[in-house]
Amino acid sequence: MKRHFSQTISLAIAALCYLAAVGCAVAAFLHEMSGPNDPIRASLMAAVVFFIGCGIVLQVIGTARLKGILSGSNDNFDG
Numbered sequence: 698m699k700r701h702f703s704q705t706i707s708l709a710i711a712a713l714c715y716l717a718a719v720g721c722a723v724a725a726f727l728h729e730m731s732g733p734n735d736p737i738r739a740s741l742m743a744a745v746v747f748f749i750g751c752g753i754v755l756q757v758i759g760t761a762r763l764k765g766i767l768s769g770s771n772d773n774f775d776g
């Protein structure tokens with residue numbers, strides 16, 4: 698399968714998002730809590746969820762088969 702340049706960029710950014718999620722998870726684990734409702738740890742864990750979600754979406758975009766969509770041909774039409 699041939700990927701377009703934009704799909705390659707999308708996969709690269711997805712990998713960066715996954716790395717950012719791991720970094721935020723490590724930072725949240727290492728952060729000393731200042732109380733039971735620590736806003737810094739909560740924001741780091743929210744960033745983990747955000748980066749994982751972005752990574753999944755960008756990975757799907759980067760691995761999608763766009764041959765018929767971009768060229769306008771109906772290769773997958775059964776009717």
